[in-house]
Amino acid sequence: MSLATPEKFLEDDLKHSPLRSQGCLYQYTEIKKLQDGSTVHYPRVIGERDPENPKHWRYGYNWEEKVNGVWKGRSIGSIPYGAVPLIREMQRQSATKDDIVAFIKRAKTRTPPNSKPVLPTNAPTAVVLFAGGGGVETGMVQAGIRPVVAVEHDPSKPELSAAIAHTHHSQRL
Incomplete structure (x- = not known):
């Protein structure tokens, strides 16, 4: 009413x-x-x-x-x-x-911002170097690409690399 x-x-x-x-x-x-x-x-x-x-x-x-x-x-x-x-x-x-x-x-x-997109099983896959906080992977998933490996390592800043890896892992789709 x-x-x-x-x-x-x-x-x-x-x-x-x-x-x-x-x-x-x-x-x-x-x-x-x-x-x-x-x-x-x-x-x-x-x-x-x-x-x-x-x-x-x-x-x-x-x-x-x-x-x-x-x-x-x-x-x-x-x-x-x-x-x-x-x-x-x-x-x-x-x-x-x-x-x-x-x-x-x-x-x-539109899907709500906190929902994770569901990719089809036959989605193309990709390896991401210098993964950072996961923004590249998020964009890939939205474009229909499944990231399978993401690498983030900076030997000169191990604490920062660990923090970035933790953020990336917690955001992983």
Whole structure:
């Protein structure tokens, strides 16, 4: 359930407006009834909700498109809050609705930053010399390459090499 419905879509005078097919980004809170009977609003915020802070709201994107001569409402909800400023900028730059929707779909399907990608068993392999903290291997994995051996050794700085090797091993995918 949404507390806020974009008023733009409720007005009759928008029937021929470009906004009808362009779409709008809107913020809302979700109301949930808990098992104990209490009602809470999500996302939960301590104190006042800041209208400019994307973390204080859930966001949706609504638009209408003509299907067989009839206007149909479409929407995408639960937009990742990190994508909201970019969507606003796309709207300011007059991006098309299709570009905005494609961007939102990509943002929703991205893997979280802490999840490790799963490579197929037939992924190409590589040996990495001067491995450092593991950034090269991370990039390789994201590109679909499986690092199998990584070497980091500096005989002039054994403590530093050990610290780098420990960091690399703990970050290893």
